[in-house]
Amino acid sequence: MAKRIYGVFDDEEALMHAIPLLKEKGVVCKDVQSPFPIHGIESLIGVPRTRISIASFLYGLTGTSFALWMTWYMMIYDWPINIGGKPNMMFYMNLPAFIPVTFELTVFCAAHGMAITFLLRSKLLPGVTAPIPHPRITDDKFILHVDVKDESKVNDVAALIKSEGASDVLLKSMQFS
Amino acid sequence: MSGNHEAVVRDPLILGKKTYHQMTEDICRPIEGKANKYWWISFIVAFVAMIWGMTCLAYTIGTGIGSWGANKTVGWAWDITNFVWWIGIGHAGTLISAILLLFRQRWRMSINRSAEAMTIFAVICAGLFPLFHTGRPWLDYWMLPLANQFGSLWVNFNSPLLWDVFAISTYFSVSLVFWYLGLLPDLATVRDRCVDPTKRFIYGIISFGWKGTARDWHRFEEVSLVLAGLSTPLVLSVHTIVSFDFATSIVPGWHTTIFPPYFVAGAIFSGFAMVLTLMIIARKVLGLQEYITLQHIELMNKIIILTGSIVGVAYTTEFFIAWYSGNGYEGYAFQNRAFGPYWWAYWSMMTCNVITPQLFWFKKIRTSIMATFIISIFVNIGMWFERFVIIVTSLHRDYLPSSWVMYSPTFIEVGIFVGTIGLFFVLFLTFSRLFPVIALAELKSILKKTGNQYKKKGIL
Numbered sequence: 001m002a003k004r005i006y007g008v009f010d011d012e013e014a015l016m017h018a019i020p021l022l023k024e025k026g027v028v029c030k031d032v033q034s035p036f037p038i039h040g041i042e043s044l045i046g047v048p049r050t051r052i053s054i055a056s057f058l059y060g061l062t063g064t065s066f067a068l069w070m071t072w073y074m075m076i077y078d079w080p081i082n083i084g085g086k087p088n089m090m091f092y093m094n095l096p097a098f099i100p101v102t103f104e105l106t107v108f109c110a111a112h113g114m115a116i117t118f119l120l121r122s123k124l125l126p127g128v129t130a131p132i133p134h135p136r137i138t139d140d141k142f143i144l145h146v147d148v149k150d151e152s153k154v155n156d157v158a159a160l161i162k163s164e165g166a167s168d169v170l171l172k173s174m175q176f177s
Numbered sequence: 178m179s180g181n182h183e184a185v186v187r188d189p190l191i192l193g194k195k196t197y198h199q200m201t202e203d204i205c206r207p208i209e210g211k212a213n214k215y216w217w218i219s220f221i222v223a224f225v226a227m228i229w230g231m232t233c234l235a236y237t238i239g240t241g242i243g244s245w246g247a248n249k250t251v252g253w254a255w256d257i258t259n260f261v262w263w264i265g266i267g268h269a270g271t272l273i274s275a276i277l278l279l280f281r282q283r284w285r286m287s288i289n290r291s292a293e294a295m296t297i298f299a300v301i302c303a304g305l306f307p308l309f310h311t312g313r314p315w316l317d318y319w320m321l322p323l324a325n326q327f328g329s330l331w332v333n334f335n336s337p338l339l340w341d342v343f344a345i346s347t348y349f350s351v352s353l354v355f356w357y358l359g360l361l362p363d364l365a366t367v368r369d370r371c372v373d374p375t376k377r378f379i380y381g382i383i384s385f386g387w388k389g390t391a392r393d394w395h396r397f398e399e400v401s402l403v404l405a406g407l408s409t410p411l412v413l414s415v416h417t418i419v420s421f422d423f424a425t426s427i428v429p430g431w432h433t434t435i436f437p438p439y440f441v442a443g444a445i446f447s448g449f450a451m452v453l454t455l456m457i458i459a460r461k462v463l464g465l466q467e468y469i470t471l472q473h474i475e476l477m478n479k480i481i482i483l484t485g486s487i488v489g490v491a492y493t494t495e496f497f498i499a500w501y502s503g504n505g506y507e508g509y510a511f512q513n514r515a516f517g518p519y520w521w522a523y524w525s526m527m528t529c530n531v532i533t534p535q536l537f538w539f540k541k542i543r544t545s546i547m548a549t550f551i552i553s554i555f556v557n558i559g560m561w562f563e564r565f566v567i568i569v570t571s572l573h574r575d576y577l578p579s580s581w582v583m584y585s586p587t588f589i590e591v592g593i594f595v596g597t598i599g600l601f602f603v604l605f606l607t608f609s610r611l612f613p614v615i616a617l618a619e620l621k622s623i624l625k626k627t628g629n630q631y632k633k634k635g636i637l
Contacts, residue, residue: 013625035197035366036622037394050396053403060407074322074331083335100340100418104347107411111351111404115358118400119385122393128386130365138366138389140197 007144007166018164031145056114063109067102223602230596251584263303269448270296275408293356302597337421362618430510430571439491446484450556485534529559
């Protein structure tokens with residue numbers, strides 16, 4: 001199993017600058033932890049584009065279908081009532097009155113489905129202990145995760161990361177899911 | 178999302194010499210330090226008001242809604258006025274965080290967190306009124322589409338009041354999720370700074386184990402963007418549906434097609450006024466003048482001019498159409514609004530909503546904090562009167578002159594309203610002591626583009 005070490009950078013620009021140079025020298029950059037989103041970092045460390053918006057669309061579609069089925073079942077099929085003379089013989093006649101609820105349920109399912117998916121996929125739940133290699137990771141430090149296959153070369157790689165602008169390199173072992 | 182280019186002619190949004198660490202320090206200070214005198218005074222006042230409101234609410238439940246001033250002609254009064262007022266205030270938060278995110282307005286980042294919190298608290302206050310105006314709040318679950326054996330038929334999906342149930346609950350829950358997801362990284366910041374192990378444990382639980390990896394941030398940004406895209410039509414739909422409560426009825430003065438856009442503009446108008454009222458105090462008390470700058474206040478004032486003018490045009494259009502339609506009842510309703518027994522409410526509304534915001538055309542007034550604060554209070558009052566005028570003046574004289582009555586509130590109704598204001602401030606003050614009031618992570622990402630010491634303002 002590869003040994004993971006953590007390069008600590010003080011500035012996101014230094015980190016962005018160092019990653020391509022380190023990769024050229026054969027260093028395996030696996031991940032980055034930062035206090036705020038760094039734009040363009042995804043392509044440097046090979047994070048694929050998320051499909052969460054597609055998931056959201058599908059949840060929304062589920063909400064729309066559910067709302068249409070529900071209003072049809074309750075108002076047209078199960079217990080039709082003449083309310084203020086509004087036509088309820090056929091679903092399409094009464095449909096305009098059902099649009100607001102359909103819209104709200106679409107948004108409800110799309111938003112909550114996506115939020116839950118995000119939390120589960122990123123393993124963010126109450127009670128999860130965050131793996132924090134450096135205490136100022138959510139303040140002003142930027143951490144580069146590097147995998148070293150050959151344990152004997154850990155010190156060489158650490159020196160290399162330092163020479164590319166890291167202020168420190170941490171050699172502790174952390175459990176990352 | 179914030180990767181777009183920042184024009185050199187723009188003024189910096191973050192003043193002072195800030196580093197990332199300094200920003201963390203500044204924004205975590207209100208959470209980590211002790212509350213000052215002003216905080217305690219406002220908290221106690223708000224708390225007493227809240228308790229008073231709860232007492233009045235308890236009395237209402239015990240006695241029934243006959244303890245309110247509503248009568249058989251004016252069936253909706255303060256209760257629905259307050260509901261619509263609070264819901265309107267609850268529109269600014271989502272507008273700031275969703276619509277301004279889609280328009281890539283960076284200045285929203287200093288105010289979106291507290292505006293979203295304000296939204297949630299305002300919707301809580303708003304929600305109390307429909308829940309309690311049923312008179313039997315323990316049967317409120319009848320509003321949900323439950324099967325017949327629960328005691329009622331299916332709910333009526335033709336009714337705008339039911340659309341409201343769906344709209345408000347969707348709006349509340351989606352805003353809550355939007356706000357809370359945005360809070361996660363900042364709660365993690367607080368967690369990692371905690372010295373006390375108990376506090377660290379609690380912030381650890383509520384920050385869901387946020388670790389800030391590149392994957393997390395990538396998904397986080399996508400989720401924020403899509404939630405913004407979903408919330409934008411949602412926020413417009415909510416007040417549209419609230420306006421349907423009136424517009425789909427056949428009461429003169431209510432049955433108009435202008436209501437949805439007019440209500441939405443009014444909601445944004447009053448919401449921004451409330452954001453200004455709160456922010457002007459909060460920036461001072463929490464020492465955040467370098468993050469919520471005069472420029473932020475000026476930009477919000479410009480939105481107030483825009484929405485205030487839309488509301489003004491809507492008032493005029495309503496009046497014109499009431500005459501132009503040739504409908505006698507409609508015409509009378511409007512003539513009665515302006516010159517009938519409730520003329521003072523109508524003209525208070527006109528003064529506060531149409532005239533005072535126009536003062537913001539003057540740069541001197543727009544950039545004066547004191548003037549902004551006073552005008553924002555005026556707008557809050559004016560928007561309350563708008564709902565009062567719409568509801569009470571239309572109801573108190575309609576088709577049957579023998580039923581014409583006057584309406585005045587009882588002290589119970591007034592107490593409940595004061596109580597919701599208390600509740601709102603109790604929640605907001607607690608929030609300002611427990612959560613970062615500024616979206617810290619988001620703001621850090623724009624420091625190098627709009628920070629004072631990074632930005633060299635160019636001359637074109």
